[in-house]
Amino acid sequence: MQVSTIPPESAVLEDAVGVVHRPAEGPVRIVSLVPSLTELVCELGLADQLVGRTGFCIHPRDIVRKVAKVGGTKDVRMEAVRALDxxxxxxxxxxxxxxTVDQLAAFIPNVIVTHPCASEDNFGLYRLFGRIFDRDAAAGRLAADLAAALDAARAAAVSLPPERVLYLIWREPWMSVSRDTYISATLRAVGWETVPPGDASSRYPEIDWQAPALAQAQRVLLSSEPYRFRASHLDEVARLSGRPTALIDGEMTSWYGSRAAAGLRYLVRLRERLAAA
Known part of the structure; x- marks a missing residue:
């Protein structure tokens, strides 16, 4: 059994761009511009310290609806954030x-930059947030749950036949994900290898249904976000691709943070169901 753990407490609290952080002192007021990390903040027991979030930060609903909105992930209202101190x-x-981040950094003293690229990267994320905000115990519980989910995912990847998939995130233009995205890495963890859909320089490339690379796909997965694919799209995509199609919950593939373990378990169940069908 391969078990992953949070890095030791002696490790430097460094974020994705190399900035070293210290444990927070005094009153904490957090603004999160990342939906999945807003959820993580709440899961760590920091809901009372969360003072601002985007309109896309929708989980957990009963908590975030009470938190001030500051715009979207990209169109942030500067003065709304400034007012939150x-x-x-x-x-x-x-x-x-x-x-946008550079402008906000002019009046917010601590900017935590994240960039998880695979499920395993969440261990460092848990530790970083746990140590900064004095939530080590909660972070440890999340890490233990993720370690168990990763073990189950690896077991499923071994027991089920490997399968190449095309993962769709948008319609008109049709768009997919490159292999260096968190989504692709999460799918790979359960034995789904994403096919190269086109322009290797783009993380979210448009696809050409006639491209030779798409012939490698054995199945097409239609995500619920950012475009909300529905059952009505399955036949259309099946005609275009000539492959079996299935809907997939995009939050379970792309939301890192506290949803990572649940996402892996969801993917294992989906893989098993589709393989049986």
Whole structure:
């Protein structure tokens, strides 16, 4: 059994861009511009310290509905954030614009930049947040749960036949994900290998249904986000691709943080169900 753990407490608290952080002192006021990390903040017991979030931060619903909205992940309302007098800002390299973060950094003293690229990266994320915000015990519980989920995912990847999939995130234009995304890595953990859909320089490339690479796909997965694919799209995609199609919960593949373990378990169940069918 391969078990992963949070790095030791002696490790440096360094974020995705190399900034070293210290444990927070005094009152903490957090603004999160990343939906999945807003959920993580709440899961760590920091809901009372969360003062701002985006309109896309929708989980956990009963908590975030009471938290001030500051715009979207990319169109942030600067003055709305300034009014919250935040001590910490949580952002992500993929989801937030650098120029926006730079402007916010002018008046928020602590900016935590994240960039998880695979399920295993959540261990470092848990530790970073746990140590900064004095939530080590809660972070440890999340890490133990993720370690168990990763073991189950690896077992499923071994027991089920490997399968190449095309993962769709948008329609008109049709778009997919490159192999260096968190989504692709999460699928790979359970034995689903994403096919190269086109332009290797783009993380979220448009696809050409006639491209030779797509012939490698054995199945097409239609995500629920950011485009909300529905059952009505399954026949259309089956005609275009000539492959079996299935809907997939995009939050379970792309939301890192506290949802990572649940996402892996969901993917194992989905793989088993589709394989049996």
């Amino acid at each position: 935040a001590t910490h800002l949580i952002v992500n390299i993929d989801e937030n614009r650098r120029e």
